[in-house]
Amino acid sequence: xxxxxxxxxxxxxxxxxxxxxxxxxxxxxxxxxxxxxxxxxxxxxxxxxxxxxxxxxxxxxxxxxxxxxxxxxxxxxxxxxxxxxxxxxxxxxxxxxxxxxxxxxxxxxxxxxxxxxxxxxxxxxxxxxxxxxxxxxxxxxxxxxxxxxxxxxxxxxxxxxxxxxxxxxxxxxxxxxxxxxxxxxxxxxxxxxxxxxxxxxxxxxxxxxxxxxxxxxxxxxxxxxxxxxxxxxxxxxxxxxxxxxxxxxxxxxxxxxxxxxxxxxxxxxxxxxxxxxxxxxxxxxxxxxxxxxxxxxxxxxxxxxxxxxxxxxxxxxxxxxxxxxxxxxxxxxxxxxxxxxxxxxxxxxx
Amino acid sequence: xxxxxxxxxxxxxxxxxxxxxxxxxxxxxxxxxxxxxxxxxxxxxxxxxxxxxxxxxxxxxxxxxxxxxxxxxxxxxxxxxxxxxxxxxxxxxxxxxxxxxxxxxxxxxxxxxxxxxxxxxxxxxxxxxxxxxxxxxxxxxxxxxxxxxxxxxxxxxxxxxxxxxxxxxxxxxxxxxxxxxxxxxxxxxxxxxxxxxxxxxxxxxxxxxxxxxxxxxxxxxxxxxxxxxxxxxxxxxxxxxxxxxxxxxxxxxxxxxxxxxxxxxxxxxxxxxxxxxxxxxxxxxxxxxxxxxxxxxxxxxxxxxxxxxxxxxxxxxxxxxxxxxxxxxxxxxxxx
Numbered sequence: 028x029x030x031x032x033x034x035x036x037x038x039x040x041x042x043x044x045x046x047x048x049x050x051x052x053x054x055x056x057x058x059x060x061x062x063x064x065x066x067x068x069x070x071x072x073x074x075x076x077x078x079x080x081x082x083x084x085x086x087x088x089x090x091x092x093x094x095x096x097x098x099x100x101x102x103x104x105x106x107x108x109x110x111x112x113x114x115x116x117x118x119x120x121x122x123x124x125x126x127x128x129x130x131x132x133x134x135x136x137x138x139x140x141x142x143x144x145x146x147x148x149x150x151x152x153x154x155x156x157x158x159x160x161x162x163x164x165x166x167x168x169x170x171x172x173x174x175x176x177x178x179x180x181x182x183x184x185x186x187x188x189x190x191x192x193x194x195x196x197x198x199x200x201x202x203x204x205x206x207x208x209x210x211x212x213x214x215x216x217x218x219x220x221x222x223x224x225x226x227x228x229x230x231x232x233x234x235x236x237x238x239x240x241x242x243x244x245x246x247x248x249x250x251x252x253x254x255x256x257x258x259x260x261x262x263x264x265x266x267x268x269x270x271x272x273x274x275x276x277x278x279x280x281x282x283x284x285x286x287x288x289x290x291x292x293x294x295x296x297x298x299x300x301x302x303x304x305x306x307x308x309x310x311x312x313x314x315x316x317x318x319x320x321x322x323x324x325x326x327x328x329x330x331x332x333x334x335x336x337x338x339x340x341x342x343x344x345x346x347x348x349x350x351x352x353x354x355x356x357x358x359x360x361x362x363x364x365x366x367x368x369x370x371x372x373x374x375x376x377x
Numbered sequence: 378x379x380x381x382x383x384x385x386x387x388x389x390x391x392x393x394x395x396x397x398x399x400x401x402x403x404x405x406x407x408x409x410x411x412x413x414x415x416x417x418x419x420x421x422x423x424x425x426x427x428x429x430x431x432x433x434x435x436x437x438x439x440x441x442x443x444x445x446x447x448x449x450x451x452x453x454x455x456x457x458x459x460x461x462x463x464x465x466x467x468x469x470x471x472x473x474x475x476x477x478x479x480x481x482x483x484x485x486x487x488x489x490x491x492x493x494x495x496x497x498x499x500x501x502x503x504x505x506x507x508x509x510x511x512x513x514x515x516x517x518x519x520x521x522x523x524x525x526x527x528x529x530x531x532x533x534x535x536x537x538x539x540x541x542x543x544x545x546x547x548x549x550x551x552x553x554x555x556x557x558x559x560x561x562x563x564x565x566x567x568x569x570x571x572x573x574x575x576x577x578x579x580x581x582x583x584x585x586x587x588x589x590x591x592x593x594x595x596x597x598x599x600x601x602x603x604x605x606x607x608x609x610x611x612x613x614x615x616x617x618x619x620x621x622x623x624x625x626x627x628x629x630x631x632x633x634x635x636x637x638x639x640x641x642x643x644x645x646x647x648x649x650x651x652x653x654x655x656x657x658x659x660x661x662x663x664x665x666x667x668x669x670x671x672x673x674x675x676x677x678x679x680x681x682x683x684x685x686x687x688x689x690x691x692x693x694x695x696x697x698x699x700x701x702x703x704x705x706x707x708x709x710x711x712x713x
Binding site: 314 | 379380381382383384385395398399401402405406409413417435436438439440441443444447489492493534536571573615616617620623695696697699700703
């Protein structure tokens with residue numbers, strides 16, 4: 028990120044590019060695994076597997092899935108297996124958790140290495156987390172919320188084991204999470220929130236998780252599309268960025284949460300897509316690559332991934348199509364026969 | 378990373394900060410390895426417990442360590458403890474997490490551990506079945522409600538605190554009355570109308586009070602419309618108020634209510650001719666009239682009104698122009 032000769036200074040927004048700096052983002056992601064002399068690298072080990080999923084998916088959308096070594100990645104994923112829980116932890120020796128287990132499944136599918144999985148044990152782990160109300164916990168100790176429900180539904184669907192799930196119970200729970208604004212809360216009774224930034228920095232969008240889970244379960248009929256899409260469209264602020272709920276600041280990661288929900292509801296056009304695209308591009312680091320939450324802030328792999336994912340949904344030229352329901356390359360989901368009726372914008376020419 | 382400004386460093390500055398970090402990295406990794414080795418060996422000792430305290434102070438997001446800590450409590454400490462001692466251990470955990478939250482208030486795993494502790498407070502001081510058996514529980518939950526109210530005083534829109542508040546209210550051994558919850562949301566809304574979370578909590582509380590017949594529904598609904606009228610006039614640009622209004626209209630009330638509300642909002646629009654939310658709401662309610670009472674209303678007139686307003690909205694709020702255009706298309710042609 029540093030270049031010699033430039034003194035310490037805050038970066039001004041005017042230096043930002045209006046084009047996607049694809050090559051820089053590729054090299055930014057490649058370097059992430061080599062920053063072992065950064066304290067932050069070690070302090071985020073509890074998110075390592077998620078980070079690999081974010082980085083690898085971003086590279087795949089940039090049409091550079093080979094930029095990280097395939098064998099090394101698969102071996103790392105397998106080294107995160109936690110024999111005791113029968114699931115994947117975020118890092119070797121960490122406890123198995125639903126969030127990292129979904130990341131492991133997604134990575135292995137994208138690397139065409141699903142044969143490495145002990146599918147039966149993972150399915151057993153996931154099903155053990157469902158509560159009598161229908162919602163899911165993240166692990167044996169964890170609290171429940173709809174993000175975990177989405178992870179469970181997504182993972183079971185990817186493994187072709189959705190028939191083992193009590194779908195009715197899941198849908199009933201999601202219906203109880205519905206709010207008067209057409210949105211969904213994180214637990215039955217909680218207000219609508221396009222994402223829950225303070226919770227784990229992963230699958231935090233509540234509305235997205237509920238809508239995507241319902242899409243996978245083929246039950247979008249329970250969504251009040253007009254009201255929800257209205258609420259989502261009102262998340263766009265004058266600078267083009269999207270916020271997570273009324274009267275809050277914009278953030279690049281909402282580009283994905285809001286956009287993917289809009290795509291699933293076939294309402295992306297209710298946003299000003301040009302302005303949104305410009306906002307995401309303005310949050311790039313034009314020197315070191317990567318995308319931040321807002322222009323001029325520190326970049327990270329989470330926002331880099333969700334920024335590029337948002338641009339892919341918006342039809343940005345040169346990017347690979349993303350499936351907004353599973354947040355994986357569309358061609359892979361299509362090949363698995365799992366494609367749902369979402370609608371991204373048409374890919375633009377350069 | 379959220380909201381941390383990007384700073385450029387020179388090569389020298391970068392190397393200096395790396396050198397400083399190196400010692401910290403070594404300490405952190407060494408400590409991590411020591412603890413994970415003990416965890417692997419099912420070590421439920423107090424020494425291991427103290428080590429988790431130390432590492433969690435450095436990194437409270439290390440969820441595996443919180444799990445290990447709970448296992449030490451469950452397998453190492455609780456089996457050899459009286460209910461009094463379990464109670465004390467959990468009180469210590471609550472103060473430990475409180476300290477951690479003061480530094481990192483948004484770390485999910487700290488809240489997660491806190492909830493686990495609260496749920497494991499034993500019966501006591503009186504034995505089960507006797508009065509006072511819930512004494513310890515009552516004290517910690519009351520304290521928890523106080524803590525969460527302090528947080529909401531500091532930031533009344535803290536979404537997590539509102540969620541947590543609902544968890545606390547639902548878990549208390551002697552539940553607080555919903556009427557007092559309604560009063561709480563009144564207090565928060567009166568302090569600041571622009572509080573989506575408080576309006577939301579209010580909608581849930583009212584629904585429950587009406588369903589149980591604890592409030593006269595029609596009187597209470599009228600009072601809500603009155604409150605909303607004040608809120609709309611105070612800040613017509615506040616989305617939360619309009620969403621709540623839409624919810625309230627949607628919960629019942631026929632043609633009369635729709636027409637009355639349309640004319641009240643129209644009055645405000647006449648005063649504030651550029652109010653997007655007034656126009657949006659009038660269109661929505663007029664469309665409800667068109668859809669539900671087509672036989673008893675002047676459909677031509679209403680259709681034309683809606684189309685005119687949607688056209689004005691397209692100019693006023695061009696970011697969402699395609700939505701307005703779509704809505705106008707759904708209403709159908711305005712035949713004259």
